[in-house]
Amino acid sequence: MANDLSGVRARLLELAQDSGSSLSSLSELIGRNTTYLQQFIRKGSPRKLEEQDRRTLAQFFGVDEIELGAEVEVKSYVPSFKAQENTSKIVRDWVEVPRLDLGASAGPGALLDAGEQAFDAFRFSQSWLREQGLSNAKLSAICVQGDSMEPLLRDGDEILVDRAAATFRDGVYVVRLGDTLMVKRVAASAQGRIALISQNLAYPPIDVSAEEVEIIGRVVWKSGRL
Numbered sequence: 001m002a003n004d005l006s007g008v009r010a011r012l013l014e015l016a017q018d019s020g021s022s023l024s025s026l027s028e029l030i031g032r033n034t035t036y037l038q039q040f041i042r043k044g045s046p047r048k049l050e051e052q053d054r055r056t057l058a059q060f061f062g063v064d065e066i067e068l069g070a071e072v073e074v075k076s077y078v079p080s081f082k083a084q085e086n087t088s089k090i091v092r093d094w095v096e097v098p099r100l101d102l103g104a105s106a107g108p109g110a111l112l113d114a115g116e117q118a119f120d121a122f123r124f125s126q127s128w129l130r131e132q133g134l135s136n137a138k139l140s141a142i143c144v145q146g147d148s149m150e151p152l153l154r155d156g157d158e159i160l161v162d163r164a165a166a167t168f169r170d171g172v173y174v175v176r177l178g179d180t181l182m183v184k185r186v187a188a189s190a191q192g193r194i195a196l197i198s199q200n201l202a203y204p205p206i207d208v209s210a211e212e213v214e215i216i217g218r219v220v221w222k223s224g225r226l
């Protein structure tokens with residue numbers, strides 16, 4: 001396979017598809033621009049993978065470098081059975097959740113002036129997502145800005161937002177009010193109205209018509225520095 005470059009490209013595409021990894025995320029893994037491996041597979045440019053790129057990908061997939069174009073005489077990465085088993089679990093049983101270049105205000109309100117561009121991703125195991133009841137969730141991660149949801153959510157915390165359609169119930173949500181993206185506790189108020197409630201008592205509730213607010217998704221998990 002080392003001399004069959006079309007075979008190398010086909011094998012790389014097969015490994016990516018089997019692992020559920022996008023070519024753009026794999027390109028970022030090896031420190032390249034997001035279209036690098038797409039160009040390599042679809043157009044044959046570059047003609048072959050650089051040695052370090054090949055080694056990194058081989059280690060990620062748990063395969064011999066020869067499968068990705070290394071010459072036989074080149075010492076390649078040969079994982080042990082245990083390493084192969086662990087890598088297989090990481091590759092096949094984990095879900096990438098995009099980290100969006102957005103901030104949800106937990107303060108007075110932040111303008112939604114950034115596009116929904118994923119700049120990175122978190123990985124969660126499928127088994128953990130199932131345990132949390134999130135196996136069918138449509139997740140993305142965004143950053144909390146401001147202090148109105150303290151101590152529940154702090155400035156700089158990252159939150160997982162489930163955008164899957166579901167029956168509304170009181171809880172913490174990311175919502176859009178006009179041009180402002182917020183994270184608030186949302187509760188039904190009077191008929192046809194809802195209350196956007198801050199955890200920090202220094203901020204009064206916001207009572208609005210349900211038609212004025214777009215529910216983006218429910219906050220289901222948070223992370224942050226201690």
